[in-house]
Amino acid sequence: MSEKKRRLKLSIPEQEVMRPGNLACQGCGASLAMRYALKALGNNVILDLPACCWSVIDGPFPYSSVGVPLLHMAFETAASTASGIRAALKVLGKEDTKVVAWAGDGGTFDIGFQALSGAAERNEDIIYVCYDNEAYMNTGIQRSAATPYGAWTTTTPVKHFKKLPKKNIVEILAAHRIPYIANLNVAYPEDFIKKFQKAMSIKGMKFLHIFSPCPPGWKMKPDDTIKVARLAVQTRTFPLYEVEDGLKYTLNVKVNKPKPVIEYLRLQGRFKHLTEEQVSTIQKNVDEEWALLMKKIDKE
Amino acid sequence: MKKVLMGNHAISIGATLSRVQVIAAYPITPQTQVVEKLSEIVANGELDAEFIKVESEHSAMAASIGAAAAGARAFTATSAQGLLLMHEVLHWASRARLPIVMANINRALAPGWTIWTDQNDSLSQRDTGWIQLYASDNQEVLDSLIIAYKVAEQLSLPVMVILDAFVLSHTYEPVEVPEQSEVDKFLPPFNPEWKLDVNNPHAFGGLTAPNIYMEFQYNHHNAMLKAKELINKEGEAFGKIFGRTYGNIDKYKTDDADYILLTSGTLARTSNIVVDSYREKGIKLGNLRVRTFRPFPTEEIYDALKKAKKVFVVDRNLSYGHSGIFFEETKASLYNSDLDIPIFGFVTGLGGRDVTPELITEIVEHGIKSEKPENDVIWMGVQK
Amino acid sequence: MFKPGKKINFNSAKDLPPTPASVGDMTHNFTGSWRNLRPIIDYEKCIDCMICWKFCPEPAIFIEKERPKIDYYFCKGCGICVTECPVKCIAFEEEGK
Numbered sequence: 001m002s003e004k005k006r007r008l009k010l011s012i013p014e015q016e017v018m019r020p021g022n023l024a025c026q027g028c029g030a031s032l033a034m035r036y037a038l039k040a041l042g043n044n045v046i047l048d049l050p051a052c053c054w055s056v057i058d059g060p061f062p063y064s065s066v067g068v069p070l071l072h073m074a075f076e077t078a079a080s081t082a083s084g085i086r087a088a089l090k091v092l093g094k095e096d097t098k099v100v101a102w103a104g105d106g107g108t109f110d111i112g113f114q115a116l117s118g119a120a121e122r123n124e125d126i127i128y129v130c131y132d133n134e135a136y137m138n139t140g141i142q143r144s145a146a147t148p149y150g151a152w153t154t155t156t157p158v159k160h161f162k163k164l165p166k167k168n169i170v171e172i173l174a175a176h177r178i179p180y181i182a183n184l185n186v187a188y189p190e191d192f193i194k195k196f197q198k199a200m201s202i203k204g205m206k207f208l209h210i211f212s213p214c215p216p217g218w219k220m221k222p223d224d225t226i227k228v229a230r231l232a233v234q235t236r237t238f239p240l241y242e243v244e245d246g247l248k249y250t251l252n253v254k255v256n257k258p259k260p261v262i263e264y265l266r267l268q269g270r271f272k273h274l275t276e277e278q279v280s281t282i283q284k285n286v287d288e289e290w291a292l293l294m295k296k297i298d299k300e
Numbered sequence: 301m302k303k304v305l306m307g308n309h310a311i312s313i314g315a316t317l318s319r320v321q322v323i324a325a326y327p328i329t330p331q332t333q334v335v336e337k338l339s340e341i342v343a344n345g346e347l348d349a350e351f352i353k354v355e356s357e358h359s360a361m362a363a364s365i366g367a368a369a370a371g372a373r374a375f376t377a378t379s380a381q382g383l384l385l386m387h388e389v390l391h392w393a394s395r396a397r398l399p400i401v402m403a404n405i406n407r408a409l410a411p412g413w414t415i416w417t418d419q420n421d422s423l424s425q426r427d428t429g430w431i432q433l434y435a436s437d438n439q440e441v442l443d444s445l446i447i448a449y450k451v452a453e454q455l456s457l458p459v460m461v462i463l464d465a466f467v468l469s470h471t472y473e474p475v476e477v478p479e480q481s482e483v484d485k486f487l488p489p490f491n492p493e494w495k496l497d498v499n500n501p502h503a504f505g506g507l508t509a510p511n512i513y514m515e516f517q518y519n520h521h522n523a524m525l526k527a528k529e530l531i532n533k534e535g536e537a538f539g540k541i542f543g544r545t546y547g548n549i550d551k552y553k554t555d556d557a558d559y560i561l562l563t564s565g566t567l568a569r570t571s572n573i574v575v576d577s578y579r580e581k582g583i584k585l586g587n588l589r590v591r592t593f594r595p596f597p598t599e600e601i602y603d604a605l606k607k608a609k610k611v612f613v614v615d616r617n618l619s620y621g622h623s624g625i626f627f628e629e630t631k632a633s634l635y636n637s638d639l640d641i642p643i644f645g646f647v648t649g650l651g652g653r654d655v656t657p658e659l660i661t662e663i664v665e666h667g668i669k670s671e672k673p674e675n676d677v678i679w680m681g682v683q684k
Numbered sequence: 685m686f687k688p689g690k691k692i693n694f695n696s697a698k699d700l701p702p703t704p705a706s707v708g709d710m711t712h713n714f715t716g717s718w719r720n721l722r723p724i725i726d727y728e729k730c731i732d733c734m735i736c737w738k739f740c741p742e743p744a745i746f747i748e749k750e751r752p753k754i755d756y757y758f759c760k761g762c763g764i765c766v767t768e769c770p771v772k773c774i775a776f777e778e779e780g781k
């Protein structure tokens with residue numbers, strides 16, 4: 001083996017801005033998401049962070065793991081705080097510094113939604129990131145508007161698992177006609193980083209929605225994080241697409257031969273209780289949503 | 301230059317002269333002219349600032365926090381329901397030790413819907429860790445904003461400048477508008493040591509364990525105590541340049557007074573008229589206006605009251621099930637002193653009911669006649 | 685590779701910044717102690733595709749002389765690298781064995 005020619009070609013940037021030693025659980029998708037994001041963002045960025053798992057992951061005073069300036073803030077303020085930081089940088093002549101709001105699904109779909117919609121309507125020049133682990137994980141796995149149909153959480157116990165669909169946050173943001181919206185997934189780092197880079201090159205409001213598995217919250221093995229995230233795409237549960245100016249839809253990862261959704265569900269204890277019939281309901285929903293999306297995708 | 305200004309415009313001009321850099325505000329009666337005027341000033345390029353037209357007061361304060369944390373001088377203004385909506389992030393601003401200055405126009409709370417003045421909105425924010433200054437005329441409103449930044453930025457503490465709805469916000473009064481160059485000499489640019497800085501990255505406000513949380517509160521409290529000195533010091537320094545001096549308290553004929561009214565806001569101006577009429581009758585009445593409510597100027601209040609026989613606190617606010625709030629605070633802060641005089645607590649003027657010289661006279665008469673207060677709340681002007 | 689950091693202690697209110705502000709990173713926190721299973725790369729079989737490096741959330745895999753190297757100070761033992769390795773060259777062995 002030693003004679004093998006080693007010319008490393010890395011598909012994502014080698015630089016690490018995020019530091020290890022952080023407090024994320026084993027196999028945390030949110031931790032990996034931040035690592036990728038900072039690879040793309042580099043050091044000329046300011047983060048603001050509402051209450052979420054990342055408030056803990058980053059580490060307690062007097063430490064931090066992100067390696068860039070970060071402002072911890074109240075749960076519902078990711079977008080409004082970022083707007084304030086952006087305005088300050090503008091008057092202070094530091095327009096090249098990027099401002100990133102980094103929130104969970106609870107902070108985005110639910111409690112922080114008003115501020116997010118406000119910032120989107122004002123077309124603030126910020127990158128709003130939602131790492132979506134489909135529940136309130138920081139407080140111990142309670143349902144959010146991002147929790148999908150069928151999932152167990154502590155507030156949607158097996159007997160009363162969530163019977164409502166996941167809020168379609170991308171469509172809601174698209175209705176704001178902001179310059180850039182994209183779905184990202186930790187199992188697709190190249191696409192992930194490309195989308196961050198694209199967001200950085202665009203002025204105005206950007207919304208990046210990251211599929212981010214949570215092993216304890218989803219009752220799955222930590223080593224399955226990437227597998228599950230990949231299956232979310234391969235089963236068409238979480239399509240990787242982007243929306244420009246609220247109108248131009250592009251599918252970034254084609255899924256010509258989708259795997260059955262059960263393959264995705266099976267690896268996660270939060271779906272364990274589902275009957276065959278319920279699984280086929282989910283399959284049907286996935287197929288319908290995909291068909292709807294395909295109608296919007298630009299076919300050049 | 302002398303101008304005739306409504307309180308809301310005095311606020312806008314005070315903020316402009318302070319060269320605020322980020323404004324994030326949301327309209328609410330009786331504050332709307334503040335946002336309107338500032339929008340105009342920024343749009344005309346008279347002030348090099350960003351105005352974020354946020355979608356709520358909660359976002360106004362959150363944006364102010366973001367802006368101040370990034371090193372910009374931040375300003376907002378609100379009233380009543382708007383201030384209450386901010387409550388969570390008011391705590392955040394002060395604990396983050398950000399020198400944000402805000403004007404709050406005292407408006408009573410709903411229900412029933414009301415737009416008229418009382419102090420329950422701002423006094424409900426008593427423990428948010430903000431400095432609170434209550435102004436009694438439009439000149440003071442303008443001047444206080446400038447002084448507020450000077451104090452705030454030295455102590456890393458936010459300041460609320462408070463004025464009465466309509467009685468000041470919409471009433472035109474002659475106001476001396478200082479020269480920008482003079483204000484610039486008094487108030488240097490904001491340049492905080494700790495800020496969001498890509499060349500010197502820190503994470504602010506992370507998880508803080510019981511072994512060290514309390515030390516931050518200790519420092520915050522001490523900074524508040526220091527504010528007592530600094531408000532007087534900067535109020536005097538301001539006076540040297542502009543000829544108008546301000547402090548934590550404002551004494552009107554209290555030095556030899558047997559009876560002292562203790563008031564705040566515009567009630568103090570009505571009370572001064574009553575003081576004069578009693579003085580004409582040979583009765584030694586005085587009026588102590590408390591301008592700084594947080595930090596509470598206990599020592600100065602003690603000094604002002606120590607020779608009096610009785611004190612009549614007039615509260616345009618109420619802590620339900622207890623008493624008027626200035627009364628409660630005054631009484632409590634003097635409890636361990638050697639002062640043993642009756643302190644009367646009158647509650648009046650809620651929801652903008654007029655407080656006339658006649659009503660203040662009734663208060664004084666009631667106090668002089670009674671040996672001791674019969675109750676912690678003596679209602680005045682209520683139709684029982 | 686990240687150098688193991690030091691703990692920072694504040695014992696007096698006088699030394700504190702005005703608000704809780706970080707002055708160091710978490711590299712004093714050896715999350716390697718969380719591990720039950722230890723990933724071990726068989727460099728004979730490793731094809732240097734760097735997929736393990738790519739997917740490690742910490743980051744606890746770094747590149748040394750163009751090869752992946754696991755930093756056991758920080759590797760939490762999640763097993764993602766073990767599962768994702770395309771040639772299955774990362775063994776997962778019980779700690780302390």
Ligand SMILES: Cc1ncc(C[n+]2csc(CCOP(=O)(O)OP(=O)(O)O)c2C)c(N)n1
Nearest residue numbers: 051052053075104105106107135136137138
């Ligand atoms: C106003 C307010 N309500 C409730 C909370 C408690 N809280 C903190 S984090 C959190 C859930 C966060 O969920 P999400 O945004 O999805 O992030 P995650 O923890 O899943 O990463 C809740 C409910 C809070 N901090 N503030």
Ligand code: SF4
Nearest residue numbers: 024025028053137214
């Ligand atoms: S609970 Fe889930 S999201 Fe939170 S740190 Fe753990 S794995 Fe990550």
Ligand code: SF4
Nearest residue numbers: 740759760762763765
């Ligand atoms: S086991 Fe997990 S933490 Fe350890 S090196 Fe592999 S991917 Fe990284």
Ligand SMILES: [Mg+2]
Nearest residue numbers: 104105135136
């Ligand atoms: Mg979540």
